[in-house]
Amino acid sequence: MIDKKTPIIQVKNLYKIYRVGETRVHALDGVDFTVYRGEFCAIVGPSGSGKSTLLNMLAGLEKPTKGEIVIDKIHIENMTENQLVEFRRKRVGFIFQSYNLLQTLNAVENVALPLSFRGVPKKKRNEIAVKYLKLVGLEKQMKHMANAMSGGQQQRVGIARALAVNPKIIFADEPTGNLDSKTTLEILKLMQQVVREQNQTLVMVTHDNNLASYADRQFRIVDGRIVKIIEREEAAKQAEGD
Amino acid sequence: MKFLDLLAMSVSNLKRRKLRTFLTVLGVIIGTASVVIMVSLGIGLNSLMIEQYASYGDMTMVTVYSNSYYGGGGGETDESTFLTDEKLAEFQRIDHVTGVSPVLNADAVLKQGAYYCSTNVVGVSRDYLEKIPLGQGELAAADDNELKFYYGNRVSMWFSNEKTGAGYWDNEEVPPVDFMGKPMFVVFDTNAYWQSRWSDSENPVKPPKKYMIPCGGVVEGSFDDYNNYSYDIYTDVELLKNQLKMVFKKNPIPGQPTNSKGKPYSYFVYNQAMVFVDDMENVLEVQQQLTDMGYQANSQMEWIEQAQQTTGMVQLVLGGIGAVSLFVAAIGIANTMMMSIYERTKEIGVIKVLGCDMRNIRNMFLLESGFIGFMGGVAGLLISYAVGYAMNHFLSIGQQMMGVAGDISRIPLWLAGGAIVFAVLVGMAAGFFPSLRAMHLSPLAAIRNE
Numbered sequence: 001m002i003d004k005k006t007p008i009i010q011v012k013n014l015y016k017i018y019r020v021g022e023t024r025v026h027a028l029d030g031v032d033f034t035v036y037r038g039e040f041c042a043i044v045g046p047s048g049s050g051k052s053t054l055l056n057m058l059a060g061l062e063k064p065t066k067g068e069i070v071i072d073k074i075h076i077e078n079m080t081e082n083q084l085v086e087f088r089r090k091r092v093g094f095i096f097q098s099y100n101l102l103q104t105l106n107a108v109e110n111v112a113l114p115l116s117f118r119g120v121p122k123k124k125r126n127e128i129a130v131k132y133l134k135l136v137g138l139e140k141q142m143k144h145m146a147n148a149m150s151g152g153q154q155q156r157v158g159i160a161r162a163l164a165v166n167p168k169i170i171f172a173d174e175p176t177g178n179l180d181s182k183t184t185l186e187i188l189k190l191m192q193q194v195v196r197e198q199n200q201t202l203v204m205v206t207h208d209n210n211l212a213s214y215a216d217r218q219f220r221i222v223d224g225r226i227v228k229i230i231e232r233e234e235a236a237k238q239a240e241g242d
Numbered sequence: 243m244k245f246l247d248l249l250a251m252s253v254s255n256l257k258r259r260k261l262r263t264f265l266t267v268l269g270v271i272i273g274t275a276s277v278v279i280m281v282s283l284g285i286g287l288n289s290l291m292i293e294q295y296a297s298y299g300d301m302t303m304v305t306v307y308s309n310s311y312y313g314g315g316g317g318e319t320d321e322s323t324f325l326t327d328e329k330l331a332e333f334q335r336i337d338h339v340t341g342v343s344p345v346l347n348a349d350a351v352l353k354q355g356a357y358y359c360s361t362n363v364v365g366v367s368r369d370y371l372e373k374i375p376l377g378q379g380e381l382a383a384a385d386d387n388e389l390k391f392y393y394g395n396r397v398s399m400w401f402s403n404e405k406t407g408a409g410y411w412d413n414e415e416v417p418p419v420d421f422m423g424k425p426m427f428v429v430f431d432t433n434a435y436w437q438s439r440w441s442d443s444e445n446p447v448k449p450p451k452k453y454m455i456p457c458g459g460v461v462e463g464s465f466d467d468y469n470n471y472s473y474d475i476y477t478d479v480e481l482l483k484n485q486l487k488m489v490f491k492k493n494p495i496p497g498q499p500t501n502s503k504g505k506p507y508s509y510f511v512y513n514q515a516m517v518f519v520d521d522m523e524n525v526l527e528v529q530q531q532l533t534d535m536g537y538q539a540n541s542q543m544e545w546i547e548q549a550q551q552t553t554g555m556v557q558l559v560l561g562g563i564g565a566v567s568l569f570v571a572a573i574g575i576a577n578t579m580m581m582s583i584y585e586r587t588k589e590i591g592v593i594k595v596l597g598c599d600m601r602n603i604r605n606m607f608l609l610e611s612g613f614i615g616f617m618g619g620v621a622g623l624l625i626s627y628a629v630g631y632a633m634n635h636f637l638s639i640g641q642q643m644m645g646v647a648g649d650i651s652r653i654p655l656w657l658a659g660g661a662i663v664f665a666v667l668v669g670m671a672a673g674f675f676p677s678l679r680a681m682h683l684s685p686l687a688a689i690r691n692e
């Protein structure tokens with residue numbers, strides 16, 4: 001259910017300028033958009049267009065040069081590092097391209113890890129972890145260590161880990177970047193389905209137009225600017241037109 | 243984050259690199275063991291020294307002399323510093339003083355069979371007598387008014403044969419004097435005794451009266467043993483004073499001072515006073531007060547003070563040597579932690595993205611390095627106990643170095659506890675800057691693809 005009345009992410013006039021020696025790189029060059037609760041958004045664009053930069057800033061991993069980011073009615077652009085960590089702990093789930101599971105932990109422990117940062121007792125957090133691992137279809141791999149799983153399985157664990165803390169928003173940077181096309185579709189559909197079921201907001205970065213078409217809305221980004229916002233129906237029509 | 247979760251994470255990280263953890267811990271083990279062993283040797287040395295002094299005599303005792311020595315000195319006599327009962331009562335009022343005993347030396351000639359000796363009988367208070375360790379006999383009851391002598395275990399060496407003149411010093415034979423078994427005859431008026439002995443037959447001098455004085459006891463130990471009480475003959479000072487008054491009546495008592503007109507005083511003047519102090523710590527303070535009152539005061543503590551300064555230096559040097567190896571171990575810990583942070587940059591980034599508090603990250607690394615310190619501290623302490631035990635039981639270094647039997651390596655509880663706490667602190671200090679570094683690592687490291 002997309003709730004068009006409740007904005008969860010509001011970005012206003014966002015700039016990110018990197019200094020590389022004498023030159024300035026405008027990674028983001030004045031970006032404005034709004035994401036609503038329950039939406040599945042994709043940020044699409046060619047390599048180097050500033051997709052990751054934008055996502056990192058939304059997740060509070062990097063600070064903008066200029067502009068406003070309001071997440072769940074909270075301004076995060078001026079937060080200290082400590083406040084940002086707390087913000088992520090309480091509201092944000094993250095899915096990585098290279099999964100980033102902790103190699104020393106098994107699937108359950110990996111999913112339970114962010115819960116331990118919230119001080120959830122071991123028994124409780126393992127229950128939650130098991131629940132989400134079932135949701136992503138890993139009943140049989142619960143006790144597997146991270147490196148004893150395939151890429152697709154690892155990314156499923158990654159998704160379960162992002163969901164486990166029941167965040168307001170999930171960010172995913174090229175979540176299928178390291179997977180083959182079959183697994184990519186499986187993972188994508190899983191994310192779509194799970195996010196819908198849990199009524200969560202998902203912001204995904206991809207450079208693949210085909211994958212982006214699974215999203216409710218696509219933000220097309222080129223050279224640090226949003227050049228086009230495509231609604232799902234439009235995307236479908238476009239596809240037909242082709 | 244719960245402390246137990248934090249600890250579990252730290253420990254699992256240490257387990258991940260077992261060999262490296264072991265080698266780092268080994269450094270701490272060696273460091274802790276050398277500090278503990280060195281300090282324990284210092285403590286042992288110091289205690290052995292104190293025990294050695296203690297074997298020479300009571301360390302809480304101050305001996306007081308009057309500066310204006312009367313008798314043969316011939317100089318000015320200053321009545322105000324005479325050691326009298328009144329003055330002794332004053333000493334008793336000094337802080338930390340638990341008791342005062344007069345020491346009254348009375349000339350006497352002792353005779354048993356063919357053997358005799360010319361000596362001093364030392365009159366002391368009951369408190370003092372109670373301190374004398376008797377091997378035979380026992381101290382008379384407090385209300386016993388009979389004068390009794392208590393003999394040192396080596397007193398027979400002063401005796402010699404009246405006819406041959408031969409004594410212990412001539413033939414190294416211990417004169418067969420039996421204090422407990424046979425009666426001892428004592429002459430207090432020694433002047434008269436010598437006059438009668440050396441008088442010629444033309445104008446003979448009547449020999450003075452002899453008194454049979456019973457023996458109360460003999461100091462513990464055989465003739466070859468030695469302690470503080472081995473060489474003297476002790477008796478109760480009050481009974482001795484009565485005896486002297488009875489023997490000399492109104493005449494001057496030998497050894498007692500006379501006033502400017504050559505008349506004896508109406509009271510006894512003691513040769514020395516013994517002041518007993520409650521604790522070794524306060525001995526020098528009491529001694530200083532006695533000196534300020536115009537007396538000469540001596541105690542074993544003066545020597546110990548000096549010797550302690552020396553052993554203090556030795557302790558410092560020994561501890562320093564140990565500290566160097568612990569310092570090297572600390573560098574090892576810091577190095578290990580830095581390595582581990584480089585290796586785990588990505589992991590640290592990931593947990594930061596996942597919302598792990600920065601303080602938790604820092605504490606995780608501090609715990610890790612503290613845990614290395616803890617393991618090294620405990621193992622190092624165990625090794626120190628083992629090495630100490632070996633030194634005490636198989637090498638008897640104490641015996642060789644100080645000539646006293648006793649443990650050379652001593653690990654008191656505070657040292658054991660302190661060593662572990664210190665090792666943990668060293669570990670955490672070594673891990674402090676690495677942990678800050680980990681805390682401030684950028685989470686972006688986790689996002690970048692390898």
Ligand SMILES: Nc1ncnc2c1ncn2[C@@H]1O[C@H](COP(=O)(O)OP(=O)(O)OP(=O)(O)O)[C@@H](O)[C@H]1O
Pocket residue numbers: 018019020025026027045046047048049050051052053054207
């Ligand atoms: N730390 C940095 N310092 C300097 N320039 C940077 C930095 N990070 C990103 N950039 C620049 O900002 C621009 C956007 O980079 P970004 O990583 O956001 O691209 P992207 O859209 O995610 O590309 P890709 O699809 O290849 O991941 C690029 O031109 C890049 O060179």
Ligand SMILES: [Mg+2]
Pocket residue numbers: 051052053
């Ligand atoms: Mg990118």
